[in-house]
Amino acid sequence: MDENKRFSEDLTVSFIIVNYRTPELVLQCIQSIRQYCHTLPHEIIVVDNHSQDHSIAALSSCTGIQLLQNDANIGFAGANNRGAAVAIGKYFYLLNSDTYLLDDAASVLVDYMEDEKHADVAICGTDLLDADGNKQASYGNFPSVSELLFQFGMGRVFRGYYATHLSQGVVCRFNISQAVDFVSGASMFVRAEIYRQLNGLDEDYFLYFEETDFAFRAQRLGWRTMLLPEVQVVHLEGGSQSAANYFIKLARFTKGKFLFFKKHKSQITIFFVRILLLLRLFLAGLRRWDKQYFRLMCRIAKA
16 A cells, blocks of 8 residues: 555545445445535545445446456455555545435544544444434453353353453443444445555455454554544344354354454463363354354364
């Protein structure tokens, strides 16, 4: 990623949206940006992650956007990095394809970042709601051995503590801006210069933990991540999913978590984490009598 790339003096925010077979949702997200952010200098970049469906035809009909097409599905991190490589805004606003704005959220985030009191803030997140207005997880805690230990029953006993201080998915219950470990990648607002300084999202993560890793690396350089609860964005993730899709998600989530430990923690910590993850998968496989869990165990054991 080119660290010397100049920003446009006339353009404030680059919206970056990754599409994978959800063009209708992307168009809904774009419509909300145009509805509420028309006074804010911005550009909209959509990166199609090799959808191989009607996405390109549908998105090509949308004027005023920059549409990039990948020759393969390179994951969430890779697709966002490709969008960032051509973006010229002072700030990057990474939005999931299944989100939409309820107001001029970007202007609020820009004003917050432009305040000299927040000069040490690299990343901002927003409160996330479902379509019915119910709160969703909008931020989280960095992975830890304590979190893994709590998942063997203690999390149920100390449910409140686990949900707030250890979980990777936390619902916002505060009313004023607060520093957090990381914010959801579904709605992540970043200083472009910091994004480039950190070489963007780590593409070793295909899906899950990219934003966690990014915020962790930023924090090590002295940057803070803040969640602004007054800014709310709708995120349509959720609903029922097939058992196959559930396991694919579990496998990617587990591998992403283990990769985070491998990249940022000591060898002794990695050893204990591998044991704990294998034990959880073994017990889940016995409980459900599902061979897929044992196959995933083999992958983690070899990782």
